[in-house]
Amino acid sequence: MLPDVSDPRKPNPARRSERSRRAVLGAARELVSEVGYAKVSIEAIAARAGVGKQTIYRWWPSKGAVIFDSFLELSEGEGEEGIRLPDTGDLGADLKAVMRATVAEFADPAFEAPIRALNLEIIADPALADAYREKLAGPVDEAKKERLRSAQRAGQLAADADLDLVLEVLYAPLYQRWLHRAGPLTPQYADALVATVLRAFAP
């Protein structure tokens, strides 16, 4: 057997220190909350984590990747497969509940800084965008689509509706408002989006 040909001095993950990994991700999370994404430096993460800079460079390709991983870490184990939206049989009511919760989450100033940081990374770095879609957004979107399929079966949504499009029409306006700080995020706004989608994709 040939030795790993994609050689470039790859470290051996088997010997990786779990202790250091967690310390780095924890420090990254703290620092993003404290000083904001732009002002976080690898130097500071290493110092806070009590870790050599090299240890960070060895295992992550960029500052963005570290911080992204620190978000991943948070969301993991959250439900383990178990992400599932409420299904009372009334699509409108269920969507309103979910959208109002989303609006509330975005409006929480405590989440402002880290979520914005996460989005800046994703926008700037295609690789992170892929990882985001696969690891974070993907499972959630799948759960949402599952609820929509249930609605289709119940005759509350056009059977031929493009579910990706439905989700985009539902979430993108909210996302854009928040991203651009273009207006207030209120429960009424959430309701309006749900109403719009129900009308656009009625059977």
Added chain:
Amino acid sequence: MLPDVSDPRKPNPARRSERSRRAVLGAARELVSEVGYAKVSIEAIAARAGVGKQTIYRWWPSKGAVIFDSFLELSEGEGEEGIRLPDTGDLGADLKAVMRATVAEFADPAFEAPIRALNLEIIADPALADAYREKLAGPVDEAKKERLRSAQRAGQLAADADLDLVLEVLYAPLYQRWLHRAGPLTPQYADALVATVLRAFAP
């Protein structure tokens, strides 16, 4: 009347060098296209523009502000009041044309770097976001709403539709796809968005 109390050594705009201003904005524009937003440095802008660094720091608060201004500069005088959307009387056809053009613009790799740069700034800096909405997005949005009002009068759009919401539903999904590189931007996608809006906000 008191002499401007917010003293901190403000420079006198009357003596500002127009020559330097244009050189800086031009250099900023070039550099963003060449190396991308993140890698542009004030140092490089000053060097390229043949200008002292202090001249930049004197008139702009941040790198983002310089680059933002360089975009503003581009769009100015573009229409001078004259932004107006086509109005053939057929809202669907007109919107499709506009949306397809927008899709094409976003897909053009030459605009990728600068537009992404602009968006990163806007997302990261509330002050720039305000300026963006007022100076760049505002006039365009107003023109779009004007077209929608025309459609309302023609009975092609619900008279009580929230035009801000209409625009968001129309553009935000497209914007999000592009921002997250979440899928291809095709003419079909543009058409689908138009169809969705027409259905959602039908009279």
Added chain:
Amino acid sequence: MLPDVSDPRKPNPARRSERSRRAVLGAARELVSEVGYAKVSIEAIAARAGVGKQTIYRWWPSKGAVIFDSFLELSEGEGEEGIRLPDTGDLGADLKAVMRATVAEFADPAFEAPIRALNLEIIADPALADAYREKLAGPVDEAKKERLRSAQRAGQLAADADLDLVLEVLYAPLYQRWLHRAGPLTPQYADALVATVLRAFAP
């Protein structure tokens, strides 16, 4: 007749503002005392004096020249020709008095900064060294030599003694000690120097 060939836009001294001249020299003096020679900037002198920078550049070739002039100003009118050393007939006693006074002056911390500044300039700039010898040191040295000649006539000093050398042997050790901070400047030290000179140049 040719117009002044050494043309380079010489300003006309007749129109020079005496007010500005004094303000500049005063500010220079103050700043040297406050922050030390090395940290004085032309910018600061101009600001303190309430004068445009150009006004300084118009009339002085360098920072050193300004500061040097500020010293000249101080010493002028001091005696107008009238510098004369005490002559009681006892050379030893007279020299001791003068040397002890000199020692005391050098030891005064208030004079430390400015005198050191003056010396740094003189050492670094040959032109200023010439001006110093002519305008400041010259008259004083001449007065000292006059006293020595009186001593020669009185038979207290060798008639063929090289008076420049005598002065150097008297003052240079003191000067060097002060300049290099190589030891304490005491009245005893002054006395020792006088004794040395009297022995070396006894008739």
Added chain:
Amino acid sequence: MLPDVSDPRKPNPARRSERSRRAVLGAARELVSEVGYAKVSIEAIAARAGVGKQTIYRWWPSKGAVIFDSFLELSEGEGEEGIRLPDTGDLGADLKAVMRATVAEFADPAFEAPIRALNLEIIADPALADAYREKLAGPVDEAKKERLRSAQRAGQLAADADLDLVLEVLYAPLYQRWLHRAGPLTPQYADALVATVLRAFAP
């Protein structure tokens, strides 16, 4: 024992790069010769040495200290204990030889710039003055005093003469002339100083 409380992030000298140290001192030496002390910048030293600026700031407190060190380096290993003045038994002859050599050295234009630079630093910075006396002047002065003691034993010099004073009377006039460019440095001048000292401190 407490760990060095004067904490401020002191670097660890054990890990210091000898390569960088020598490169910096070499570059400093060259630049002083080429452009003169005042025009040497830390930036230029770093560039010439192929060294990061931080490496200089890490190990030296000021430009003066770097340049001073570059002189120290030169004089080291020069004699290793071995500084010793000629002792033919004839103090006058020996001193004349030494003083004439000193005069010749000072008159050499190649040494003018660096030596003047060294002196400016010493005069301006008390810390460097101390280092100078201890590391450079000290050993040489001790050798000179040794020769003088030998002369005292031989009855050529007053047994109670203050040797520090003797050295000052011998060297300070010469030093002052050179520093102020106050006159020519000739072998005759050297002889005159020796004669003066011999007379002043004759037994």
Added chain:
DNA sequence: GGTTAACCGAGACGGTACGTCGGGTCTTAAC
């Protein structure tokens, strides 16, 4: 007594260097 040339204050300009921060690489010692 009115014109005009100069000096004046102010301060923006293109630059150089400052001293600091952080990036990413490399070395050392400890485990």
Added chain:
DNA sequence: GTTAAGACCCGACGTACCGTCTCGGTTAACC
């Protein structure tokens, strides 16, 4: 062989001054 530690080279930061260059506004000399 990975780790914590941290020195290294490098590039950029934002600031301080440099010496030059307009600007209006006095001001003194000459018409």
